[in-house]
Amino acid sequence: MLIKDFEFTLKDGRTAIIRSPRDEDIQGTLDYLYKSAGETEFILRYPEECVKYTAEAEKALFERMNESDNETMLVCIVDGIIAGNCQVTWSKNIKTRHRAIVAIALCKDYWNLGIGTRFFQELIRIAESNPEITQMELDFIEGNTRARALYEKMGFRITGMKPNAIRLKDGTMLNEYSMVREVKKLFG
């Protein structure tokens, strides 16, 4: 699914663009995937696990996301650099197509500038414009207070916890929390 490009002003006064990914974003996205993986334990990949992200794979992913009717990816660009991206996807199966699953990550240089908030406003708009979707869902790792604060601000609430879902390289075990945001009610 493609979205219409739009600009907005970051908390530091710079202008950012959010839009669907294009071929010209492939290298910037590879750089972002690798860099962000080494900047926080709160995303699910380590830098050495990024070898599977090749230019060909990203090109195919962008095409799939842009042409799909049940998933979309958005990128945020600041001063020509890919600051991060977010995705929303939902199943085509009758039993689960009301659930929109969300993921988001930014490089550290771009945290706390309002990009996550603007990404979520757009993801919520996409979910609300789909009559099938009644809830948005995401997970976050124990200790990710910034993410939790953003998600609660955007209307998500914690619905459960999976113990020891994450094991870091040093053996630390962390819980993972699930959150849900109601989009609209079909029943009652």
Ligand SMILES: CC(C)(COP(=O)(O)OP(=O)(O)OC[C@H]1O[C@@H](n2cnc3c(N)ncnc32)[C@H](O)[C@@H]1OP(=O)(O)O)[C@@H](O)C(=O)NCCC(=O)NCCS
């Ligand atoms: C989590 C993440 C997506 C948030 O995006 P962001 O652009 O930094 O978020 P925003 O700037 O829009 O909003 C963050 C909010 O949290 C608040 N906040 C920041 N740090 C906080 C903290 N430690 N505790 C509580 N609130 C905090 C900010 O004040 C802001 O709220 P406000 O807009 O009301 O002032 C981003 O920081 C990121 O990519 N982090 C690393 C990867 C990651 O954790 N991804 C999510 C995996 S579940």
